[in-house]
Amino acid sequence: MEQDRKRKRRSFTAEYKAEAVRLVEQSGKSIGVIARELGLGATALRRWVEQAEVDAGRGLPGKLTSSEREELAQLRRENKRLRMEREILKKATAFFARESE
Numbered sequence: 001m002e003q004d005r006k007r008k009r010r011s012f013t014a015e016y017k018a019e020a021v022r023l024v025e026q027s028g029k030s031i032g033v034i035a036r037e038l039g040l041g042a043t044a045l046r047r048w049v050e051q052a053e054v055d056a057g058r059g060l061p062g063k064l065t066s067s068e069r070e071e072l073a074q075l076r077r078e079n080k081r082l083r084m085e086r087e088i089l090k091k092a093t094a095f096f097a098r099e100s101e
Contacts (some may be wrong), residue, residue: 020045021052 012020024034026046031049035042054063064072 017048018052021049024049 020038020040022030023038024031027034029037031046032042035045036041038045050059051066053059055067056063078100
């Protein structure tokens with residue numbers, strides 16, 4: 001029964017998010033009102049608005065733009081893959097060193 005109460009996580013296109021942010025910026029309505037009108041959670045819409053501010057260069061110092069976040073995620077995946085490859089090579093080196101003795 002508990003599974004029935006959990007909401008499924010929805011995903012939205014970048015275009016949809018941009019349009020929702022534009023509505024907040026241009027309508028003069030609050031984030032809560034726009035969120036209700038669009039059937040969104042206010043927290044999600046607030047995050048989209050904050051990220052749009054960062055992407056436009058108006059965010060808080062130290063916040064990552066969307067492209068920087070994407071690059072960071074890609075670099076983390078690559079780093080993980082390289083660490084795994086290094087571990088495999090270390091194990092293979094040890095194996096072949098034992099075999100040649």
